Amino acid sequence: MATSxxxxxxxxxxxxxxxxxxxxxxxxxxxxxxxLARLVENAIESKAELIDSFREERVPVSADEQGAFHEGMISSGTATSEEDIDDLLYG
Structure with a gap:
């Protein structure tokens, strides 16, 4: 059955x-x-990208600004595990 x-x-x-x-x-x-059927079929293979394309950007920044932000990150020299984070967040 076809649907418009x-x-x-x-x-x-x-x-x-x-x-x-x-x-x-x-x-x-x-x-x-x-x-359309083929596009939907292919979209299922890259579903995460499709879903992300509908997300609102919280902070509208350019790719250059994002790169500058990440370049400014430094290591504290302390290794942190997921368990450490859980302990800090959930006690």
Whole structure:
């Protein structure tokens, strides 16, 4: 049973372009339903990336700013295990 999916005009245009490119490069006609099914199938393989793409960024910083932050981190010289952290947090 087929179900309709509502999408905005830009998304519909992008889907049509993808469908046309598949036909151009493979010589095979595919329906938009087949394209969407394959996209969903592939998304399951990279589910974590898909889910992360919907997360809100809490602090909008550039990649350069993130890099500068991480470069400024230094080691205290003390090894800390997960058990140490648990003890500190949960007593």
């Amino acid at each position: 999916v509502k999408m905005d005009d830009e998304t519909k245009t992008r889907l049509e372009r993808l469908q046309a490119e598949i036909r151009l490069k493979t010589g095979n006609r595919v329906t938009q339903q087949e394209v």
